[in-house]
Amino acid sequence: MFTPSKKTIEEGDRVVVYFNRDRMSLVHIKSGQTFNSKFGNFHHKRLIGCDYGSKVASEDGTGFMHILRLTPELWSLTLDHRTQILFNLDISAVIFNLEVRNGSKVVESGTGSGSLSTSFARTIAPLGHLYTFEFHGERAKHAQKDFADNGIDKYITVTHRDVCKLGFQLPEETDMIGHIDAVFLDLPSPWEAIDHAIAVMREGGMLCSFSPCIEQVQAVCLKLDQSDFEEIKTIEVLMRNYDVRVQEDEELFLNNPYKTFESKQQQLQQQGDDNKSQVRKRKKWESGTVESFEVGCIQGEMNNKLMMKPQTMERGHTGYLTFARWMPKI
Numbered sequence: 265m266f267t268p269s270k271k272t273i274e275e276g277d278r279v280v281v282y283f284n285r286d287r288m289s290l291v292h293i294k295s296g297q298t299f300n301s302k303f304g305n306f307h308h309k310r311l312i313g314c315d316y317g318s319k320v321a322s323e324d325g326t327g328f329m330h331i332l333r334l335t336p337e338l339w340s341l342t343l344d345h346r347t348q349i350l351f352n353l354d355i356s357a358v359i360f361n362l363e364v365r366n367g368s369k370v371v372e373s374g375t376g377s378g379s380l381s382t383s384f385a386r387t388i389a390p391l392g393h394l395y396t397f398e399f400h401g402e403r404a405k406h407a408q409k410d411f412a413d414n415g416i417d418k419y420i421t422v423t424h425r426d427v428c429k430l431g432f433q434l435p436e437e438t439d440m441i442g443h444i445d446a447v448f449l450d451l452p453s454p455w456e457a458i459d460h461a462i463a464v465m466r467e468g469g470m471l472c473s474f475s476p477c478i479e480q481v482q483a484v485c486l487k488l489d490q491s492d493f494e495e496i497k498t499i500e501v502l503m504r505n506y507d508v509r510v511q512e513d514e515e516l517f518l519n520n521p522y523k524t525f526e527s528k529q530q531q532l533q534q535q536g537d538d539n540k541s542q543v544r545k546r547k548k549w550e551s552g553t554v555e556s557f558e559v560g561c562i563q564g565e566m567n568n569k570l571m572m573k574p575q576t577m578e579r580g581h582t583g584y585l586t587f588a589r590w591m592p593k594i
């Protein structure tokens with residue numbers, strides 16, 4: 265996953281096949297296998313040796329797809345959901361506000377489906393480390409396997425544990441206590457894990473709690489306030505997408521059609537256009553065309569305009585992100 269310099273697809277690679285924004289899948293390349301889709305069938309053998317980013321036709325030539333290199337962003341869009349997951353918009357806000365960077369030591373719970381863990385791993389690599397905790401045994405195992413398959417397991421330690429009862433300390437990790445730069449909690453009762461977080465955090469380290477309900481946010485904020493945390497803030501991140509497309513737009517010159525007609529004719533003649541037909545075309549800007557036309561004596565223009573409109577279906581509330589900095593009083 266962290267080899268952007270790799271140009272071509274090889275046996276064993278995990279790739280993302282992309283049909284459109286809403287249709288993409290994770291594919292493990294194995295030469296004997298075929299990827300079947302409503303856009304056609306694709307033999308893996310034919311994908312091996314293609315450049316990442318290539319457009320590949322289906323076996324019968326009727327469909328096509330693009331093959332993309334797996335990134336943490338595409339992983340979050342294509343992974344096998346075993347739990348609710350954090351999506352890229354919240355993930356970017358978490359990583360930015362937690363001040364996580366290469367070399368950071370981060371604690372996370374629960375691991376869930378490993379969506380956030382994978383972005384954490386890319387950000388802290390190669391010098392930092394992620395300690396992630398999950399109390400559901402199968403989920404912990406599955407996440408460990410995914411991290412190994414994606415080649416990021418050397419940056420992540422997965423521990424199967426109830427952190428509200430047992431906390432985050434790992435006896436074998438001697439430089440963990442007092443050195444954790446950031447803690448992220450995605451738990452039903454995060455306030456129960458805050459004392460455990462303090463036990464491993466460095467002074468000035470950041471904590472974030474993700475909760476879907478405002479009652480959970482209130483309980484977390486109260487606990488943070490009683491526990492020497494400063495700069496407490498809660499945010500909700502919402503995305504607004506816009507569709508951009510070319511739209512035809514008719515404009516009639518109703519104010520003074522005759523005058524407009526004359527001035528239009530003069531303008532066209534000045535441009536050296538000797539075509540006397542009533543429908544004329546000329547290029548406008550780089551993108552669209554303008555067609556002149558006449559309805560009775562009234563002149564008009566048909567414009568191609570670039571229009572933007574918000575998409576009707578917006579992804580709504582996912583959760584509240586509460587951030588705070590641990591500043592213990594001496």
Ligand SMILES: C[S@@+](CC[C@H](N)C(=O)[O-])C[C@H]1O[C@@H](n2cnc3c(N)ncnc32)[C@H](O)[C@@H]1O
Nearest residue numbers: 347349350374376377378379380398399426427
């Ligand atoms: C919503 S999921 C986390 C999703 C994850 N943030 C992601 O992006 O994929 C919450 C996880 O926390 C785990 N969990 C709940 N309580 C826990 C506890 N006390 N200790 C450890 N893990 C816990 C659950 O099993 C679940 O897998």
